[in-house]
Amino acid sequence: MRLNGEIGEEEEKKVAECLNTQAYSISGGFSQPQSQKLVVGYALTSKKKKSFLQPKLLCLARNKGIFFVPIDLKRPLSDQGPFDVVLHKLSGKDWCEVIEEYRQKHPEVAVLDPPDGIQHLHNRQSMLQDVADLNLSDCHGKVGVPRQLVITKDPSSIPYEVAKSGLKLPLVAKPLVVDGSAKSHELSLAYDQFSLTELEPPLVLQEFVNHGAILFKVYIVGETIKVVRRFSLPNVSKCELAKVSGVYRFPRVSSASASADDADLEPGVAEHPPRPLLEKLARELRRRLGLRLFNIDMIREHGTRDVFYVIDINYFPGYGKMPDYEHIFTDFLLSLVQSKYKKRPAT
Ligand SMILES: O=P(O)(O)O[C@@H]1[C@@H](OP(=O)(O)O)[C@H](OP(=O)(O)O)[C@H](O)[C@H](OP(=O)(O)O)[C@H]1OP(=O)(O)O
Numbered sequence: 001m002r003l004n005g006e007i008g009e010e011e012e013k014k015v016a017e018c019l020n021t022q023a024y025s026i027s028g029g030f031s032q033p034q035s036q037k038l039v040v041g042y043a044l045t046s047k048k049k050k051s052f053l054q055p056k057l058l059c060l061a062r063n064k065g066i067f068f069v070p071i072d073l074k075r076p077l078s079d080q081g082p083f084d085v086v087l088h089k090l091s092g093k094d095w096c097e098v099i100e101e102y103r104q105k106h107p108e109v110a111v112l113d114p115p116d117g118i119q120h121l122h123n124r125q126s127m128l129q130d131v132a133d134l135n136l137s138d139c140h141g142k143v144g145v146p147r148q149l150v151i152t153k154d155p156s157s158i159p160y161e162v163a164k165s166g167l168k169l170p171l172v173a174k175p176l177v178v179d180g181s182a183k184s185h186e187l188s189l190a191y192d193q194f195s196l197t198e199l200e201p202p203l204v205l206q207e208f209v210n211h212g213a214i215l216f217k218v219y220i221v222g223e224t225i226k227v228v229r230r231f232s233l234p235n236v237s238k239c240e241l242a243k244v245s246g247v248y249r250f251p252r253v254s255s256a257s258a259s260a261d262d263a264d265l266e267p268g269v270a271e272h273p274p275r276p277l278l279e280k281l282a283r284e285l286r287r288r289l290g291l292r293l294f295n296i297d298m299i300r301e302h303g304t305r306d307v308f309y310v311i312d313i314n315y316f317p318g319y320g321k322m323p324d325y326e327h328i329f330t331d332f333l334l335s336l337v338q339s340k341y342k343k344r345p346a347t
């Protein structure tokens with residue numbers, strides 16, 4: 001079976017070694033053969049295959065009886081498998097239709113995740129709507145979303161629209177649609193009202209929130225939550241705002257930025273958001289979005305202890321960068337099947 005055509009030769013060798021060792025140990029009686037086999041069909045971009053299907057995941061998965069099988073996009077999905085789980089992140093309306101139809105036809109398969117929930121995250125306005133609707137003021141902190149405005153046409157009207165809405169400068173301009181392209185991650189920081197006409201709608205204009213240049217990436221895998229720190233954009237002082245004008249463009253800030261987990265930071269900036277707050281937020285978003293695989297970009301308003309803003313939510317993010325992801329993910333996959341068997345009536 002071809003595990004993953006996209007990984008490099010060196011990595012492929014490592015995977016093969018690991019799989020051979022395991023086959024040997026099973027036949028030699030050192031480890032128990034898995035009583036239950038779990039087949040995960042995957043449809044991922046080549047970038048995602050490379051970052052997610054790392055040898056350490058594939059090897060651990062095999063040890064636990066989990067097999068990753070590539071989905072052939074040229075063949076009908078229902079003719080493939082049978083799968084216990086389908087894992088997917090591909091763009092396009094056609095794929096959404098394929099996966100939705102498959103979900104309807106195969107309720108016994110755990111499809112991660114339903115396309116309508118994923119679609120919800122492809123628009124930066126709908127993406128944050130559920131957070132805005134939540135009332136999380138009583139959970140050891142507050143979580144909101146920055147004030148924002150959607151501009152769909154006519155850049156010349158932006159200064160007027162901004163003045164009318166009362167949004168405060170500086171503003172972060174983000175492409176409205178997130179389609180996985182580099183362009184949909186190109187952000188701009190606008191320091192003055194008049195330069196706003198340089199921007200290209202459709203976009204979201206969001207108030208920039210000072211946060212001490214630290215961002216919390218909150219990864220969610222089913223019920224598991226893992227938080228890491230990343231470096232982010234520095235604070236903009238009142239003095240800087242008064243002196244600077246224009247629009248500054250940033251290509252892909254977030255996923256390109258380095259981990260700040262080991263950095264020597266001010267404690268008030270470095271401290272993770274309170275666990276009960278994250279648990280409630282994750283639970284609510286899981287329920288409202290109907291998704292099990294996503295991450296949340298969260299910032300703490302500088303100078304506060306417990307005022308947080310969610311600025312971005314991503315479907316099936318870069319889990320390969322999440323510490324321990326191979327254990328978390330394999331445990332999660334097994335839990336899906338265990339809950340399926342639990343639900344079956346005893347015979
Ligand atoms: O590839 P990576 O590891 O940088 O992951 C990207 C994510 O990075 P992060 O989890 O923040 O480190 C990235 O997160 P950000 O939007 O950069 O916060 C996205 O989830 C991106 O997916 P898409 O381009 O929006 O479809 C993710 O890209 P894909 O891997 O899904 O293409």
Ligand SMILES: Nc1ncnc2c1ncn2[C@@H]1O[C@H](COP(=O)(O)OP(=O)(O)O)[C@@H](O)[C@H]1O
Pocket residue numbers: 146172174178184185186187206207208209210211215231232233252253254255297299311312
């Ligand atoms: N409202 C905001 N206030 C302060 N910084 C922001 C804001 N929005 C975005 N940023 C910064 O820009 C980065 C990218 O923005 P984000 O909305 O996460 O877009 P992407 O989907 O491309 O990651 C964030 O990780 C953060 O560093």
Ligand SMILES: [Mg+2]
Pocket residue numbers: 254255297312
């Ligand atoms: Mg982001």
Ligand SMILES: [Mg+2]
Pocket residue numbers: 178312313314
């Ligand atoms: Mg994003």
